[in-house]
Amino acid sequence: MDRQSFVMTVPAGGTRRLEWGQAMLMVGLLLLLTLFILYPLLRVLFVAVSDGQGLTLRHLLNFFDRPLFREALVNSLGAGGLAVAFGSLLGVPLAYFSVRYQFRGKLLLQTLGVLPLVIPPFVGAVALQLILGRSGMVNLLLLRWFGASVPFMEGLTGVILVQTLHYFPFIMLNTAVSLANVDPSLEEMAQNLGSHGWRLFRRVTLPLMLPGYVAGCLLTFIRVIDDLGTPLMLNYTKLLAPQAYLRITTIGIDDVDGYVVCVILVVLSLVSLWAARKYLGLSEYATVQRGTTGAEIGRPIRGMKLAVVLLISAGMLGVSLLPHLGILVLSLSRIWSFSLLPTVYTLGNYEEILFRTPHFVKNTLLYALLAAGVDIVLGAVIAWLLLRGRVFGRNLLDAIATMPLAIPGVVLAVGYLRVFHGWDVPGLGGPLTGSWVILVIAYSMRRLPYTVRACYAALQQIHVSLEEAAQNLGANQVRTFWKVTFPLMLGGLVAGGLISFMTSAVELSSTIMLVPKIELGPIAYGIYVYMQSAIGRGPGAALGVVAILLVGLCTYLTNRIFAGRSGSAFRV
Amino acid sequence: MGRVMRILVMVGLALGLALGVATAGTKEVIVVTSFPKELFENYKKAFEARHPGVSMVINAKQTNAGVTYLQETKARPAADIFWVSAPDAFQALKTDGLLEKYSPPKETLARIPAKIGAFPISDPDGTYFGFAVSGYGLMWNKPYVQAHKLPEPKEWTDLTDPRYYGHLVISAPSRSGTTHLTIEVILQAYGWEKGWALLLNSGGNMGSITERSFGVPEAVNTGQYGIGVVIDFFGLSAIASGFPVDFVYPSLTSVVPASVGIVKGGPNPENARAFVNFLLGEEGQMLLFSKEIARLPVIPDLYTKAPAGYPNPFKMKMGGVDFNNKLSSGRRNVVNSMFDHLITFRHAELRAAWGAFYRAEEAIAKAAGKDVTQARALVAEARKLVSSVPVDARKAGDKEVNAAFTDKTKADAKSKLETEWDTFAKASYAKAKEVAEKAVAAIR
Numbered sequence A: 001m002d003r004q005s006f007v008m009t010v011p012a013g014g015t016r017r018l019e020w021g022q023a024m025l026m027v028g029l030l031l032l033l034t035l036f037i038l039y040p041l042l043r044v045l046f047v048a049v050s051d052g053q054g055l056t057l058r059h060l061l062n063f064f065d066r067p068l069f070r071e072a073l074v075n076s077l078g079a080g081g082l083a084v085a086f087g088s089l090l091g092v093p094l095a096y097f098s099v100r101y102q103f104r105g106k107l108l109l110q111t112l113g114v115l116p117l118v119i120p121p122f123v124g125a126v127a128l129q130l131i132l133g134r135s136g137m138v139n140l141l142l143l144r145w146f147g148a149s150v151p152f153m154e155g156l157t158g159v160i161l162v163q164t165l166h167y168f169p170f171i172m173l174n175t176a177v178s179l180a181n182v183d184p185s186l187e188e189m190a191q192n193l194g195s196h197g198w199r200l201f202r203r204v205t206l207p208l209m210l211p212g213y214v215a216g217c218l219l220t221f222i223r224v225i226d227d228l229g230t231p232l233m234l235n236y237t238k239l240l241a242p243q244a245y246l247r248i249t250t251i252g253i254d255d256v257d258g259y260v261v262c263v264i265l266v267v268l269s270l271v272s273l274w275a276a277r278k279y280l281g282l283s284e285y286a287t288v289q290r291g292t293t294g295a296e297i298g299r300p301i302r303g304m305k306l307a308v309v310l311l312i313s314a315g316m317l318g319v320s321l322l323p324h325l326g327i328l329v330l331s332l333s334r335i336w337s338f339s340l341l342p343t344v345y346t347l348g349n350y351e352e353i354l355f356r357t358p359h360f361v362k363n364t365l366l367y368a369l370l371a372a373g374v375d376i377v378l379g380a381v382i383a384w385l386l387l388r389g390r391v392f393g394r395n396l397l398d399a400i401a402t403m404p405l406a407i408p409g410v411v412l413a414v415g416y417l418r419v420f421h422g423w424d425v426p427g428l429g430g431p432l433t434g435s436w437v438i439l440v441i442a443y444s445m446r447r448l449p450y451t452v453r454a455c456y457a458a459l460q461q462i463h464v465s466l467e468e469a470a471q472n473l474g475a476n477q478v479r480t481f482w483k484v485t486f487p488l489m490l491g492g493l494v495a496g497g498l499i500s501f502m503t504s505a506v507e508l509s510s511t512i513m514l515v516p517k518i519e520l521g522p523i524a525y526g527i528y529v530y531m532q533s534a535i536g537r538g539p540g541a542a543l544g545v546v547a548i549l550l551v552g553l554c555t556y557l558t559n560r561i562f563a564g565r566s567g568s569a570f571r572v
Numbered sequence B: 001m002g003r004v005m006r007i008l009v010m011v012g013l014a015l016g017l018a019l020g021v022a023t024a025g026t027k028e029v030i031v032v033t034s035f036p037k038e039l040f041e042n043y044k045k046a047f048e049a050r051h052p053g054v055s056m057v058i059n060a061k062q063t064n065a066g067v068t069y070l071q072e073t074k075a076r077p078a079a080d081i082f083w084v085s086a087p088d089a090f091q092a093l094k095t096d097g098l099l100e101k102y103s104p105p106k107e108t109l110a111r112i113p114a115k116i117g118a119f120p121i122s123d124p125d126g127t128y129f130g131f132a133v134s135g136y137g138l139m140w141n142k143p144y145v146q147a148h149k150l151p152e153p154k155e156w157t158d159l160t161d162p163r164y165y166g167h168l169v170i171s172a173p174s175r176s177g178t179t180h181l182t183i184e185v186i187l188q189a190y191g192w193e194k195g196w197a198l199l200l201n202s203g204g205n206m207g208s209i210t211e212r213s214f215g216v217p218e219a220v221n222t223g224q225y226g227i228g229v230v231i232d233f234f235g236l237s238a239i240a241s242g243f244p245v246d247f248v249y250p251s252l253t254s255v256v257p258a259s260v261g262i263v264k265g266g267p268n269p270e271n272a273r274a275f276v277n278f279l280l281g282e283e284g285q286m287l288l289f290s291k292e293i294a295r296l297p298v299i300p301d302l303y304t305k306a307p308a309g310y311p312n313p314f315k316m317k318m319g320g321v322d323f324n325n326k327l328s329s330g331r332r333n334v335v336n337s338m339f340d341h342l343i344t345f346r347h348a349e350l351r352a353a354w355g356a357f358y359r360a361e362e363a364i365a366k367a368a369g370k371d372v373t374q375a376r377a378l379v380a381e382a383r384k385l386v387s388s389v390p391v392d393a394r395k396a397g398d399k400e401v402n403a404a405f406t407d408k409t410k411a412d413a414k415s416k417l418e419t420e421w422d423t424f425a426k427a428s429y430a431k432a433k434e435v436a437e438k439a440v441a442a443i444r
Helices: A004-010 A011-047 A058-063 A065-099 A108-111 A122-132 A135-144 A153-180 A184-192 A197-208 A210-225 A229-233 A240-247 A256-281 A303-319 A322-333 A348-356 A359-388 A395-406 A409-420 A437-460 A462-471 A475-487 A492-504 A509-514 A523-530 A536-560 B002-020 B035-051 B064-073 B087-095 B104-111 B141-147 B156-160 B177-190 B191-207 B215-222 B232-240 B269-280 B281-288 B300-305 B325-330 B330-346 B348-364 B371-384 B398-406 B408-441
Strands: A334-335 B028-033 B055-060 B080-085 B128-143 B167-169 B206-210 B227-232 B246-247 B256-263
Touching: A011 A058, A011 A153, A011 A184, A011 A359, A011 A395, A011 A409, A011 B246, A058 A256, A058 B408, A065 A108, A065 A210, A065 A240, A065 A256, A065 B408, A108 A303, A108 A536, A108 B177, A122 A135, A122 A229, A122 A322, A122 A536, A122 B080, A122 B177, A135 B398, A153 A210, A153 A229, A153 A303, A153 A437, A153 A492, A153 B035, A184 A210, A197 A210, A197 A395, A197 B348, A210 A256, A210 A395, A210 A437, A210 B330, A229 A240, A240 A256, A240 A409, A240 B281, A256 B408, A303 B300, A322 A334, A322 A536, A334 A536, A348 A536, A359 A437, A359 A475, A359 A492, A359 A523, A359 A536, A395 A437, A409 A437, A409 A509, A409 B064, A409 B167, A437 A509, A437 B246, A462 A475, A475 A492, A475 B246, A492 A536, A509 A523, A523 A536, A523 B055, A536 B035, A536 B215, A536 B232, B002 B064, B028 B035, B028 B064, B028 B269, B035 B055, B035 B269, B055 B398, B064 B080, B064 B087, B080 B087, B080 B215, B087 B177, B087 B232, B087 B256, B087 B269, B104 B269, B128 B177, B128 B232, B156 B191, B167 B215, B177 B191, B177 B227, B177 B325, B177 B330, B191 B330, B191 B348, B206 B215, B206 B330, B215 B227, B215 B232, B227 B232, B232 B246, B256 B269, B256 B330, B269 B281, B281 B300, B330 B348, B330 B398, B330 B408, B348 B408, B398 B408
Parallel strands: B028 B055, B028 B080, B167 B206, B167 B227
Antiparallel strands: B080 B256, B128 B227, B128 B246, B128 B256
16 A cells, blocks of 8 residues: 555545644754754855855865865775774674574673763773773783784774774664564564575565664764764874864864865765665665564573674674773773883772762763753654655755764854854843853754664654554544654664764763853863863773763663663663 | 653753753853863962952863854953963964953063063063963883883984884974974974974874874873973973873973963953963962972062972073074964975875885995995985975965965965975875885895
């Protein structure tokens, strides 16, 4: 039964009312996103297409004439592609284990599996250097045993290694949501028909979970080409994101080429979004059946199989959690310099951050939770309009909602200062930029693409006939959404909200520009403040540990609260 | 669904509540600073004790973020004081007219000399004031240097020592106003051509070129790299914190001020002036001596009260560099962009070229009794290729060339220059590597 024939059965008046409602919603969202994303960006990026008198494409064309930029473009695309490939090798098996099998320690796997996304700024870099760097723990041991070291953290290979370990949870989380939405009975049917192992995975499971997997790959790809933290940490500059950042933030020069590179990054992100949608649009992924409760909790495994699953998971997570382990050790140390382990230990770092500067932790919780809440609401509504809406402007909405992925935080922050600093907001007693609310807005806008993509993938798997059935039974549009669509896409919502929360919790680039005073700073800002001197390394690391624990705790609680809900990846 | 609903309602309530709370106006002085916590906290405590009722509000930002913040909020400034190290940040703000002119009390000024070495301590136009001076030098990790059997560095020229290949670290001058001045000292002390040869050679020796000034002491403190080019307090405060590192001023050093300026049109102008007076007065100056701050006051008499062994920049021999500040600021953007396009962005290529050059030199040194005439000629050619720059001193100081970097309407000219430098670097480093490899093959 195709969509068109159902629409015909809805009374004509209802359709019209509905489309009016959709149109209003669309206009409202477009206005909101224009105000907080498009307009501030245009205010900053305009110089890329202007020559002082009028519009010009000359700067953009010049980009391709410069060997440095061409090489940076190739490197960025290569890094994105490789990180997606390696990230899939890590993310897909872990997603499969956490959804399809039932075993002790699964909750731990689900909780730890997302932590690699949370590498606190500065301290993460120091910890990684102390473990994998030239004189890190691993290389000092290799030197001692074999008299040679391995340059894990140098050049482009180092960047790709760190980015893979950092971003593979995007693939894991989104794949898991999709996989959980695939009815295991479909796999069982295939098994009954004689399909097993790799063939079963490739022919049945993989195609069915494709929306989530592709969403995860897309996020990873865009995130990697726009990633600034890793290249700066390894001091590798021949990539697009650092070229944009370094040129924009040089004092005393307004380097047009920096903004040009930003525009190129935005275009790349939009093109990859478009390509992913075209690819997925070729076939349909929705299933009408929802899993039965018996099959949903996953197959119990034991013995050899359990051992293999645990070993693979532990191995993969062990490597990707190395920086976290390093931060923990760093937070307990005072002096750690060119030695396997710290030489002087202390608990004073925790005393400092918990008793002398507790506001960093408190602010982080407030801002990141609010931002995640905003993102969940916006993400669900936007995804629904994109897939189910029948109004104008859907492509535009999708494009604007995706842009923040490609924008360096500093560009959005400068845009906010430029646009909002002049206006007093009633009730705030000053402009938005003088209050912490601007941070919540910046975080929710910067992380919106994650929730939109996660919700979009989840909704893609819900067959529209389920909603149409509800409407045929007399439910109106809003009631259908609330009672049918929303519960079915809950897994995607939760996954998206979680990603938004944890990436906001360690967001630095826009934070540092927008924090109006030190007392309003979140953890990432606190780490920056501490990490300006040698003595502050310990407290900075302790703040990093708190950020990781906060995110870990939230992930754990989410897994517990949403356990057993239909359509959710988060089941115990 | 009840739970989700409840969470949403709570989130809504929290947001509403927060919006309702307006910030109460108090007597404040709002300070934008890039200084570490130990420094501004000590000053906050002392200043608030001296001026009861005035609270010092800290807005900590990286220097470049601070400059952008002030530029973007200039319509209604949200800060009173700008307080950082980098002289170029103050120059940029002054050019944009964002700093207020001020003359501190005569008795305060009387104790501060006009210049340190050849460098003016405060802006002659009175828009910013040096409150502390710092010298540049070399910092190294002692266990690292021992483990790699490296000699301890003393002079800038040591940076070109082949033994240090891959062990050094510096921050890019375009990212760090303090590094830019170090680069200028080298260029002025050794002359344009020789200076760049030295910079390209040490650039080839660098293991890493960092994006933040603090990235350098961080890399040395953790022992990732052995030796870093740093401003003195990074080294001195790390030693004070117990890290196994050491620091030395090379004989051709320069000493420059860290400054403070009043933001034009800031919300609390009176408190801003009080803060500047406090900083330049004896009480504020004495705070610099505390061990976690470790900076050098601008009042020469105070050094009699300094802790034992404290460096006194007013007694230091400045190595005869007559630092020309006008020359330095006139070509700053060109020098920085040259460094970026010749060294930072082509670092891998530059390193590879110097590596090949060193291997060739070593092969010649070891080739006892063999004919090395041709190899020597090739090595000399390779050295020339990795030691020359595409711009001469006259062009670097040219007004027109410099304008390309600050005038947005001349973006094309800037792009063209940068492309030219980048292409030059890429080609000569590849050629140098090839020639050096040929030299090894030419030993018979």
